[in-house]
Amino acid sequence: MATLVLTAVGTALGGPIGGALGGLLGRQFDQNVLFKPKGVEGPRLQELAVQTSSYGSQIPRIFGRMRVAGTVIWATDLKETRERRGGGKGRPKSTIYSYSACFAVALSSRTIKNIGRIWADGKIFRGSAGDFKTETGFRFYRGQEDQAVDGLIASAEAASGTPAYRGLALAVFEDMDLTDYGNRIPSLTFEVIADDGTVSLAVIIDDVSGQKISASVDEPLHGFAAGGQNRREVLDAIGDNFSLSFQMTSFRSWPSHMMEAAARDLDPDAVILPIGDNILSRQNGQPVDRAESRILPETKLPRQYTLRYYDPARDYQSGLQNAFRPGMSRVVLDRDFPAAISAAQAKNIAQTKLWSLYQERVTAQAHIARTGEPVMPGTFVRTDDGDDIWLVRNCELNHGSIALGLSKATSSLVTADRPTDNGRPVKEMDALAGVTRLALIDLPFALDAPIQVSDVPRLYAAAAGDIGWRNAQLFATGPNGSNTDLIGQIAAPAIIGTAPAPIGPSGAHIIDRKNRLVVQMHNRNMVLNDADRAQLSAGYNIAAIGAEIFQFGFAKPIGDGRFLLSYFLRGLGGTEKEMDRHSAGENFVLLDGSSLTEIDPRHYVPSQPAGIAAIGRGDEEAVSQVIDDPGRALKPWSPVHPRFAFNRLDDLEISWTRRSRAGLAWPDNIETPLAEETEQYRITIGSNAPVEQAQPSVVIPADQVQDYRDTGAAMLPIKVQQVGRHDISDPLSFTVKI
Structure with a gap:
């Protein structure tokens, strides 16, 4: 007996390509499962995600629409x-x-x-x-x-x-x-569009085989990347996931298609060849068994089939679908399919393959006489008058007979529509950058060290654009608006918006539960979140509205990119004077240190107007902003809690509580250091010239108080300012009834 040698036939007829295809067909004849992998070196999913530049790298053939490196x-x-x-x-x-x-x-x-x-x-x-x-x-x-x-x-x-x-x-x-x-x-990856719409699996097989294999498989794929050491490895990748039957066509058709590929499941219109009368009971004078079926043990069949693929709905990220069947088997088949398909299609491919492997567990062998046209692999036959239909999987030529390897013909698996989860996509936003919006924030502290005293001004730039905005170059501008010094790059969009209506006044020493603030976010991807008391204490949700620094506890979305803010801590960082100065249309900026860019003080002068410009990818010209008086971090905070009383000599005694630029926190209930070189106050009484002293108190003699009374004044105006090493504070202003 001699096995049919198709490799030699293919080489003789078609050269190396024909030999490869002949070897492919011969290998199929010798196995129960088409293209059973042996150390496959063909296209793997991870290879398509890494850009290469080495000599001899494979350049795949792309079909349909695929993402390739x-x-x-x-x-x-x-x-x-x-x-x-x-x-x-x-x-x-x-x-x-x-x-x-x-x-x-x-x-x-x-x-x-x-x-x-x-x-x-x-x-x-x-x-x-x-x-x-x-x-x-x-x-x-x-x-x-x-x-x-x-x-x-x-x-x-x-x-x-x-x-x-x-x-x-x-x-x-x-x-x-x-x-x-x-x-x-x-590392670049490209969405390559090779064909209009989907591409049929038959077109891929025809192209990869060099027009040597025609296929009747009409499975549409979104895309396919054909790569590997040779053509057979690509066909292996297809055959690993689709149950196909290959058979020779007439040699007279050379050099056109030599083989045909078709699904192994039984087509209702397929021709069934009866071979019962040709089955031999004796060969070379020796009795041989008629066709008897054998069943592969269930434990040797796969119970789970895992398919990895590319999911177009997830920007071609790899997806995974599993198919299961009941049973005691522990065999798991794990396959890669370098195609772009939907999650539902991947699920159906896995289920169909697992079902066909289970159905084909029934095999048989029959010997028939060598008469007329040979029975080729891929032919459906009936061995007797029963209902069983068999598929010829391989054949072996003997001196006077042909030994046929048969497997039970499979029926098509009807897959019911069911929800299929393709996982949560991790997709990169594809949107235009739009025009840059720039906001300048003069903070009284450093964002990265808010409880430390600052000896330099703290001016920050925040910018954003449309959803696709990423970054912008930042420049200092001259008096004529021209860009002068490059400051750096705003590397991330800030959370910014606009307040259509001003927020109402409140006390800086209480939680503001009365006021509400509507903020229109700059684009729909900007989101604000709630913060509980512990988070507020840790510095969450700190923001600037106009020149005031505050925190908010609740952020309720109200549609169209708007949020309703409530539960405020107002006037933070010594900005309580700004609570009464709000107007409609002010900037809202969430003070997130990762998205704000600090401007080096060498690019501006404190207390003098400073111009800053930003240029982003979507800007036709620079976007400029001017801040009139930067340097709040150098300015002492105004004193608070004025106290006054007349003593027994009718002198007016006035005192106040000093505050420190390091006073954002109160660690261990210990008094915060002054954070200035000396303690000094400037006091203005009525219309008199201001005087300076080092104590947080002053005594106005009774006769001086009487002089004010003699002018007919009933109230005595007082202003107290703290003098620091860099600047003087805003005044603490109050009146005393005399």
Whole structure:
């Protein structure tokens, strides 16, 4: 006896490709399960997520719509650009360095139609509208055999030695700004559009086999990446997940299709070949068994089938679906399928494969005479008058007979529609940046150290835009509005909004339960949250409304990007004077240290107007703001709690409580240090010239009080200010009835 050697036949007829296909068919004949993997080195899901640049890397053939990493095949050295900024008014000049790169990425060894979105280090780099989030030149080549040489590559290389990379789909980037990516070329992934709409599995098999296998399988896929060491590995990946039957067609059709692929489940219209009369009971004078079925033990069959795939609904992140059947088996089949499919389709593929493996556990062998046309693998046969239909899985040629390996024909699995969970998607927002909105906040403390005394002003910039806004460059501006010094970059959008109506006044020493504040957020992705008392004590929900610093406990969404705030701690950081100065349309800024950028004091002068400008990706020109009197962190807080009384000599005794710029916290109930070099107060009594003294109290003699009475005044106005090393506080103003 001799096994049918199809590898040799394929090589003789079709060269190496035919040999590979013949070997594929022969291997199928020798196994119970089509394309049972043996150390598969074909396309794995994780390989499609990592950009490579090594010599000899595979360039997959892309079908439908897929997200692929590609291979960097050409690049220049990083291009360094230096720009001098600043100077004037005693300010030092600064040199700004920026870097860009030019490179080309091979995406597909099959012609494509277009490129959709592009991700850089997992973040959207090119949106679905074709907008780039970072400055770059870009063009792509479809991978046609007559495509022209790229002009950039030709200019960088010798013209006679510049390849056109014909047959490869390319993406070419020119002077891509690398600032957002640590001055390196980021890992890019591309949404490659190779075909309009879905692509049939039959089209993929036809292309991968080099038009040697025709298929009647009409399974639509969103996308497929054909990669591997050879064609057979790609077909392995397909055969691992679909129960297909391959059979030879007439050799007369060479060099067209040599084989046909069809689903192994029984088609109601399939031709059933009766072979009962041809089954031999004796061979070479020896009795042989007629077709008798054998059943593979249930414990050797898989009980669970796990399928990994790419989910288009999750920006092509890998998904996983499981199919189960009851039984005592512990066998689990774990398969990768480098295709973009829905979660429901992946679930059906896993269930169908698991069902077919269970049904095909019944096998048999029959010997038939070698007469007429041979019975080819993939043929449905009936061995007797019973109802059983068998599929020919393999055949073995003997001297006077053919031994057929049979398996019970499977019925189609009817999959019921059921909810399928594809997991929570982690999707990068694809939106336009819009115009930058800039707000300047002059804080009385440092955000990163609020209880420490500040000897420098604390001016912060907050910015945001539409949902796709990411960052902006920050500049100091001159008197004519021109950009002078580069301050840095606002690296994250702040939570900012507008108060359509002013918040009402309140006491700084109580919890404000009376007032409400409506805030219109700058875009719909900005969210405010509640904070309980413990969180408020820990500094949660601290914000600026106009020039007042406050905290809020409740933030109720009321629709259209608006929140209703209530339960306030008002006038924080010595800003109680601002509680009565609110107006409609003021800026609201959540004071989150991770999204605010501190402006170095060398870019402005305290107590003098300072201009700041921001330029984001969506700005046609710089967005500017001016703050009139920065430097609240240097200013002492006004004294509080005035006390006064007339003594027995009719002298007026006045005292007050001092406050410290380090007074945001009261640790261990110990009096807070003054945080100034000396304790000094400026007192103004009535219309007299102010006087300064070191004690937090003053005595107005009785005769001086009488002089005020003689003028007809019934009230004596008093102002007390604390004098600090850098500035003087706002006055504590009160009147005394005389």
